[in-house]
Amino acid sequence: MSETLFTGISQLVSPAAGVRRGPAMGALTQIDDAALLVRGGLVAWAGPRTEAPEAAQTHDLGGVAVVPGLVDPHTHAVWAGDRLADFEARISGVPYEEILARGGGIRRTMRATASADVDTLVALARPRLAALRASGATTAEVKSGYGLDFDAEVRMLRAIQQLRAEFLLVPTLLIHVPPQDGRAAYVRAVCQELIPQVAREGLATAVDVFCEKEAFSVGETRQIFAAAQAHGLSVKLHADQFHAIGGTELACEIGALSVDHLEASGSAQIQALAISGTVATILPGVTLHLGLPAAPGRALIDAGAAVAVGTDLNPGSSPVFSTQLALALAVRLCGLTPAEALSAATVNAAHALGLSDCGALVPGQRADFLALHSADWRDLAYTLGASPVREVWQAGALAR
Ligand code: NIG
Ligand code: FE
DSSP states (O other): OEEEEEEEEEEEOOOOOOOOOGGGGGGGEEEEEEEEEEEEETEEEEEEGOOOOOEEEEEEEEEEEEEEOEEEOOOOOOOOOOOOOHHHHHTTOOOHHHHHHHTOOHHHHHHHTOOOHEEEEEEEEHHHHHHHHHEEEEEEEOOOOSSSSSHHHHHHHHHHHTTTSSSSSEEEEEEEOOOOSOOOEEEEHHHEIIIHHHHHHHHHEEEEBSSSSBOOOOOHHHHHHHHHHHOOOEEEEEESSSSSOOHHHHHHHHHEEEEEOOOOHHHHHHHHHTTTOOOOOHHHHHHHHHOOOOOOHHHHHHHTOOEOOOBBBBBBOOOOOHHHHHHHHHHHHOOOHHHHHHHHHHHHHHTTOOOSSSSSSSSSSSOOOOEEEESSTHHHHHOOOSSEEEEEEEEEEEEO
């Protein structure tokens, strides 16, 4: 079994393994002048270099900080077409929801994506996923959700499945917006046809719903969640992006993995998340790009919730191709400390995907880690517009 001792680590900084809630998110372990032993792709040992065990090979990282590989728990990295005209309309004052209500926005991307075959979708998504990985994301979730019909939804999931040969991805079926006519029949068919097929073919591990005035109601979301859980799939939710209509409370009640967005959450939603096992995933790229209020990251942590952060990479609300930038924005826009943001982007993001084998540099976890350009790990949260990440290591191997 291959064995490498990594040295030349000015600081090895990591949260403990497992989800961190509330104030525990800010507690990191920092080992100065550290070494990291990787055996068979897993962390075998981490500690001060002077106490390091012998190893078959050594690799000197040159005196830089090392942190766990980031986990991006929320992306829509597969899409065709663009939203540049919507972008111009928005910056001249037309709201995102109005563009959607007029048949643009998400529906525009659905029309473009519906006419793309699997190979085209793979080719479009590959450089986006490569950008996320270069920014530090060793694992990323990818959603469907731009299928106008079920065949297009399944094509998106097959594209994600193909990309899993190149990237560590977690696939999610997203039920995004209802058709303009016949929404009750559509929800029934999602529950009776699409979800059973996706579960049978192993095309997704979770089902996500966009619960919003312009998308699905709480009642419709409840039906879709029941079908997902009956087929052994986890559930997660887009909720409280524009209006807090009750989706967060439903998701917490039924044990969803995560509720994502939360820009419009108030104290009732914060409280529901604080006392539940559901992760609160914040997406500060949306705040930046749409000029929305920021999700209450600080209040969520102070209330005791487990907060994760992701890019929400998508063409309409967050053209953010860097998971590190999402982490850095969570500090600026949502009031997280750098240490809390690192927990949010690693162990908590992993937990939001139902993963427990990555996110922390402790024995037994997959050896996914980042060698920064800097000797001080805080550059990860500080740097904007250039990458503080020099190298991305996945299961102990350099990703390229
Ligand atoms: O997470 N709000 C719903 N879904 C996506 C946006 C998708 C799009 O605009 O294409 C989101 O923000
Ligand atoms: Fe999203």
